Amino acid sequence: MADYDTDHLEKELGQFLHIGARGDVKNLAIDYILGITDSTHGKQLLGRKESLLEGIVSLTEDDSSDISAKAYKALINLATDEENCLKLLNLSKYQNICIKWLKVALDCSHENADLLCKLLNNVTRPEKCADQVAKCVLDSKEDLLISKMVLALCNPTYNEKADLYYLAGVLANLSQIRDVRLQLMDKKQCIIQRLLPFVEFKQSEICRTGVVATLKNCSFDTDFHDWLLGEEVDILPRLLLPLAGPEEFDEDDMEKLPVDLQYLPTDKSRESVSNIRKMLVEAIFQLCATKTGRSYVKSKNTYIIIREYHKWERRNDPSNEPAIMNLIDILIGDEPAPGMENLKAVEIPTDLMEKFKKEDEDDMKEILNEGKKEETC
Amino acid sequence: MADKQGASMSDEERQKLMEKLDADLDAFISEKTKKAKINNVPDKEKDIDEIVKELETHPAFIKEVDWSKPLSPELEGLMVLKYEEENPTARAEAYKEDGNFEFKKKKYPIAIDNYTEGIKSKSPDKELNAVLYTNRAAAQYHLGNYKSSFQDCVIARKFKPDHLKAIVRGAQCCCEMRKYDECIYWCDAALMIDPHNKVILELRKSADKMKRDVDRDKRKAQAQERKDREEDLKLLKVIQSRGIQLAGMKNDSQGRQLDPTLLTSLEVHNPSKARVHLDADNILHWPVLFLYPQYTETDYIEAFCEKHRFIDHLQDMFGPDVPPPPWDKEGFYTPDRLQIFYEDKEKEKLYKVNKEWTLLHCLQQKRYKVFGGTPTFLLLPSGTTFETEFLKRYET
Incomplete structure (x- = not known):
């Protein structure tokens, strides 16, 4: 794409990127901007001019739904660039713009709600930005925003004009x-209980990914493990079910499993997205950090599900191997010595840490090579 | 017609009729007053208890209305006055109050009637209607009428979508009716209004758990069915590989025509519901029926090993060490004299079975077909007139 002179661009287009400008010119201007946002270079250029960004934002409120939708799409493209995200969140003309966006996303009759969800999903991806948006949300007087996001996501009829699947991504980002x-x-x-059924939500991979990522993020809070595993939430079967296949177990093994995993049909299939499977494994691994959590996870016969999944995953995505092996080691390994039961609190000497890292990397290389070998066969 | 008659009536006749009517009316009135007097007289004879009783039913002194008995005229009059209110909202309000009063005393059917009357008043007040339906739903719920109760909750929400009590009751009804998905849906609606409602949080949790238990039980039953079917198919394959023909089954070498139901129509002959089964050594055991047409008697062998010979069973059943059956009056039923036959039902022919044969050998005969999963044989004592006559029937 040609080089743009940003000053020139600002001078020529800036005056039309304004809600008061004439309809046809506004339309042409936003079309042009949308085209520029398609390229990495264009995104970076536009990001340098706050006035242009503000102009685009102003057009999201245009009376013409065509123009406002294009303005949102331009912002979505711009927000794939980390630098731009921070700039968009801190425009001097638009304080706390993320709250405004979130409100539109959660407006149950807004036709652009899906675009807003996409935009928020992009904007909250960098951790810094997630931090900033989270602060805004938590400080805002409407203190129900987080739970409202969950409600909107989990209610299929919340907004007839939008699916809101990307809201799951926003939740995942914010739950960092x-x-x-x-x-x-x-x-x-x-x-959080309401999110659980969406681990199996076949209609949308985006929604599933977001929900599982959210649950995984929550699994890092050791102080909540007992509650998450207990009957109030009962998270373990939800994390295990997508990893379970059609294998039959004998009666004894079957009865020890959580009820949701017993007697699965012969056509039971596993989660189709490799990354989701990996996050599920990692979340279960996190839940094994404390002694009570570990013994609970073990007592539910998690091992046999992971064992069968492991065999299957070797034929599908060998890059998930290290995550699975970490979990299996804990499931079938001996309990650590007294005083070291909380695996997260155990201090690991740096030299050993280095050694483990290297071993992991070597393992990974080996696995990937094996994987390649298999492919060429 | 009437006009004609009136016209034909002379003035004289009319005069007569009028006089008669006057007289009738006088007679009626005097009769009436007499009766009234008679009725009034016993007043003096009433004892104090009766008067007190009468007073107690008077609306001015009444403490409690017994709705199961007909109301006293005075009370009925007052009731009509109370509900004759022109304003439908005031009427509905009055019925609601009465309904609530009865509800508190746990007189649910009466409360339901009151609420129903309130609903019938058709007040334009949406909130009031929502309350009437919700309260009726509560009364129905306490009587165990969950379906009616649920319907009222649905209507109550049409009047007022965020009526929390109606949503809570609706969720409870769903749970009682074991509609757990719907229950969770209603719980979520309630939590939108009151996210900390403990009753609902608890209900949602238990509905979720019960739903998962029910789902598991369903899956378990399906798994069992699947297993049974697989075993049936395996059994049928073994039977086919032996070259045994089951009635109704085509001898398809591919085994595609196998239908497990072929083996299940046994109940009539089979009090023990025994079925042919395969033991660990891959040997079949059949339920077998012996018919004795002479005396219309039968013997039923629950598990006849396919490797055993007929004579072995005859020895066990009719041998010298066993007391003869009570119906064998002439003592003809001995292993030596008994002849075994099987019937080809299509051709209506009898074929003789060699007593030295094993069951398997017999079942493998070209003309042998197993009906109802139970091999059946006819047993006749040889050298009897019954035998000759019985065999004759098959000759034609």
């Missing part, structure tokens, strides 16, 4: 922040 997780895991409400 501890205070957001505290809201998701409010023990006096029913919030």
